[in-house]
Amino acid sequence: MARLKTIEWTGKAVRLIDQTLLPGKLVYEDITNVKDMHHAIKVLKVRGAPAIGIAAAYGLYLAASDFPDDRTSSDFLAYIEKNERYLAGSRPTAVNLFWALNRVKNHAHILADSKTVPEIKVSMLEQAHAILAEDREMGKKIGEHGYELLKQHTNILTHCNAGGLATAEYGTALAPIYVGAESGTAFHVYADETRPLLQGARITAFELQHAGIAVTLLCDNSAAFLMKRGLIDAVVVGADRIAANGDTANKIGTYSVALAAKAHSIPFYVAAPSSTFDPAIASGEDIPIEERDAEEVTEGFGRRTAPQGIDVLNYAFDVTPHELIWGIITEKGALTAPLSESINTVRTS
Amino acid sequence: MARLKTIEWTGKAVRLIDQTLLPGKLVYEDITNVKDMHHAIKVLKVRGAPAIGIAAAYGLYLAASDFPDDRTSSDFLAYIEKNERYLAGSRPTAVNLFWALNRVKNHAHILADSKTVPEIKVSMLEQAHAILAEDREMGKKIGEHGYELLKQHTNILTHCNAGGLATAEYGTALAPIYVGAESGTAFHVYADETRPLLQGARITAFELQHAGIAVTLLCDNSAAFLMKRGLIDAVVVGADRIAANGDTANKIGTYSVALAAKAHSIPFYVAAPSSTFDPAIASGEDIPIEERDAEEVTEGFGRRTAPQGIDVLNYAFDVTPHELIWGIITEKGALTAPLSESINTVRTS
Numbered sequence: 006m007a008r009l010k011t012i013e014w015t016g017k018a019v020r021l022i023d024q025t026l027l028p029g030k031l032v033y034e035d036i037t038n039v040k041d042m043h044h045a046i047k048v049l050k051v052r053g054a055p056a057i058g059i060a061a062a063y064g065l066y067l068a069a070s071d072f073p074d075d076r077t078s079s080d081f082l083a084y085i086e087k088n089e090r091y092l093a094g095s096r097p098t099a100v101n102l103f104w105a106l107n108r109v110k111n112h113a114h115i116l117a118d119s120k121t122v123p124e125i126k127v128s129m130l131e132q133a134h135a136i137l138a139e140d141r142e143m144g145k146k147i148g149e150h151g152y153e154l155l156k157q158h159t160n161i162l163t164h165c166n167a168g169g170l171a172t173a174e175y176g177t178a179l180a181p182i183y184v185g186a187e188s189g190t191a192f193h194v195y196a197d198e199t200r201p202l203l204q205g206a207r208i209t210a211f212e213l214q215h216a217g218i219a220v221t222l223l224c225d226n227s228a229a230f231l232m233k234r235g236l237i238d239a240v241v242v243g244a245d246r247i248a249a250n251g252d253t254a255n256k257i258g259t260y261s262v263a264l265a266a267k268a269h270s271i272p273f274y275v276a277a278p279s280s281t282f283d284p285a286i287a288s289g290e291d292i293p294i295e296e297r298d299a300e301e302v303t304e305g306f307g308r309r310t311a312p313q314g315i316d317v318l319n320y321a322f323d324v325t326p327h328e329l330i331w332g333i334i335t336e337k338g339a340l341t342a343p344l345s346e347s348i349n350t351v352r353t354s
Numbered sequence: 355m356a357r358l359k360t361i362e363w364t365g366k367a368v369r370l371i372d373q374t375l376l377p378g379k380l381v382y383e384d385i386t387n388v389k390d391m392h393h394a395i396k397v398l399k400v401r402g403a404p405a406i407g408i409a410a411a412y413g414l415y416l417a418a419s420d421f422p423d424d425r426t427s428s429d430f431l432a433y434i435e436k437n438e439r440y441l442a443g444s445r446p447t448a449v450n451l452f453w454a455l456n457r458v459k460n461h462a463h464i465l466a467d468s469k470t471v472p473e474i475k476v477s478m479l480e481q482a483h484a485i486l487a488e489d490r491e492m493g494k495k496i497g498e499h500g501y502e503l504l505k506q507h508t509n510i511l512t513h514c515n516a517g518g519l520a521t522a523e524y525g526t527a528l529a530p531i532y533v534g535a536e537s538g539t540a541f542h543v544y545a546d547e548t549r550p551l552l553q554g555a556r557i558t559a560f561e562l563q564h565a566g567i568a569v570t571l572l573c574d575n576s577a578a579f580l581m582k583r584g585l586i587d588a589v590v591v592g593a594d595r596i597a598a599n600g601d602t603a604n605k606i607g608t609y610s611v612a613l614a615a616k617a618h619s620i621p622f623y624v625a626a627p628s629s630t631f632d633p634a635i636a637s638g639e640d641i642p643i644e645e646r647d648a649e650e651v652t653e654g655f656g657r658r659t660a661p662q663g664i665d666v667l668n669y670a671f672d673v674t675p676h677e678l679i680w681g682i683i684t685e686k687g688a689l690t691a692p693l694s695e696s697i698n699t700v701r702t703s
Contacts, residue, residue: 198549198660227672260582264578315571
């Protein structure tokens, strides 16, 4: 029983958990070339913005490692550009993917004048290692700050998966739980299954069970009643995007949990890297909400469970207004309510 | 496009919709003997308390119709008793089933001294017809009273299935929608899919679509966000049991919807026969909450979607406190808030 390593470097290959096989099977796959990495990202063997970024960084190194050492730096850079575009096409809307690829590529550009091709390759691998290490450290910091807020509680509800399997290891929302386990605090996690894609049932439940942390799975619609029955002490969720005023976009269903927490005076926390703040967005009203395919709702898991031709409204995200959020936990520390003031404090400090 | 007839008498047989095949196929089955009716109830071809009661009443008549006309009334009554017990065993916890069987059996007992076996048989069939007609009439009355409350609105959210397919025709929560359609009012229904058993996706969506009423399916966890976006004008749900103070037990998830409605100042109504009131229960605190099998949550979609051995909390029902309920619509009229007063008015009138 241990925290899962979502992605790691074996010395020769990138070792990934094939998340498409979860929760039925835990299979590690060693990836040794850029084509297989492109495929792994495309078919969601690796998922979660931070994990995708790390995978892509290693993917660009795997491409580089196949380039002949005796050719020129400028040929090498052209080859890297081509492979960057190739990897960027694996998940066209993943911002972390572009960011990580760009970072490794720019590093190669900077070294091209002063270093040989073999030296640049080594340095690119080090960049990939650094992205992974920084992500791991960021999760650990979020975990430590979050643990300070949560350690007085026992029963923690979460929604969707903002856990280790979306990142290098600790995750965001689940990081305080893992830090608690390291510190000898036994939290009990209640995991919303998270319709329609069941990330809570498939991934959160799996990674916590694997780490030996007590976890109970529930249907999203029962969370409010569990609160009424006194089974939930606090809520912690991740975030996809946080507006300048603290309004938070996260997986659909988060807002419903926040309303129920408010009705029962239960603390509701958001845990996310500080990079999740988008200062260009004033409030949640300005966050665009993706609508996804009806089939995710009507035939997501092997058989059709709704009539043919039925109209479906399938929002992927919702927005929780900052008034419902007791605190936002980042790697730099926890911003607590009133958020409009604490966010400004961080920005001006 | 029309309201579905859940159950009807063809002159020779009981015609049922096989609800186990919904929403994929609409298949009517003609049932001509008690054994097939026992099976139909047991395997949920017919479901919903009122519909089960009607089916059982006809089932007892089907048993009677096979009894030789030239034998004695006392032999006939013993045979009816035996078949009543047989049918009662098809769904051991269904109160309406016992009530309907008892009513038809008692009717036979009352007539046994004065009537011949063939005459008693005819009269038993009339009792089954009466149970169906009364249920249909009750649904229609609920629909008329509910329509008065809902007609000023357009977009109506419902949870689970308290529709025609649980009753003879109109249903309870959906009855105002059907009465509206008869009166030329085009409601748009938003149907929660209703995890874990998906009665909203499988049954509510199906029957409304079939009746030509605009219906949009959504995941339960998105209802609150739809309210925030202004898409929902009112909520109407059914009830399994109503305490003396108006606290209402209904399908898990109802409480969450009621909290969200309250947060957005959206009217929240319960529609149910007056027989749903249980005056022996003072408040919702005293209503026992059934917990059901984990597998409903972990393997409901045709394949397993959660890790083996995971702990699951699967409440079948929750309780919505009367403070969140704007009105309870019965066949006798609508009780409106404050419910503690309006319920007493009805009881003393």
